[in-house]
Amino acid sequence: MSTSVDHLQERTQDASDLLTDIVPSAITLATMLRHRKMAAWLREEFDGYTDKDKAPPYRRDLPGHIVAKSPQYGWIPAPVDERQTAEYGHLDLPEGIKSLEQVCLNCKKGNGHRALLDKDDMAHVQKQINLKAELAINLSREVYCRLLRTIRSAIYLWTESLADAGMTGEHNHYSPEERKTVEHLDTPEVFWRQAMEQVDELPVPDVRELGFLERMFGRAG
Structure with missing residues (x-):
């Protein structure tokens, strides 16, 4: 699966792509960029917060x-x-x-x-x-759904900032120079707080409903 910034941003805007499937790719990208704070936040979102008092306000x-x-x-x-x-x-x-x-x-x-x-x-x-x-x-x-849209929006905003910094195209790895260029973007709280404010304005879809057959026999795809 592609770990490019472009592809990840596209996936955040695709209602058929579940957040459950997007986050592991986002963790991979964060790891490649040495964005340790972002990777840690994404893992907690994926696994859940063992201490609910440390969960974000959304x-x-x-x-x-x-x-x-x-x-x-x-x-x-x-x-x-x-x-x-x-x-x-x-x-x-x-x-x-x-x-x-x-x-x-x-x-x-x-x-x-x-x-x-x-x-x-x-x-x-x-x-x-x-x-x-x-x-x-x-x-x-x-x-x-709003909670999930907020997380998806934060990932969207992060990838948007990475793209604005020139981190586009396919990458199997990033050079130290490239990582240095975007090290200031390892700020998950900045992005999720921005997402909380802008969640209704961003091009990020809501979670769709499963159809009857999907509920009966499992999600297709």
């Missing part, structure tokens, strides 16, 4: 809705007020990108993914609303 305190499990109707909106939603209705997503991307692929637009409330938080909310039902946070598909 993975932290993501807004959701508290839902309750009804024996008759399944999961329904919980009778909570705005204060309770603000205090408990958010979630960190430290998981690796593959599991996050699978949520988007398998969810239809308008749907979401549930995660049970923390045991202590659930007990507090149950007591406050006088309800014994299981409680969960429902995060919309868009929340997951």
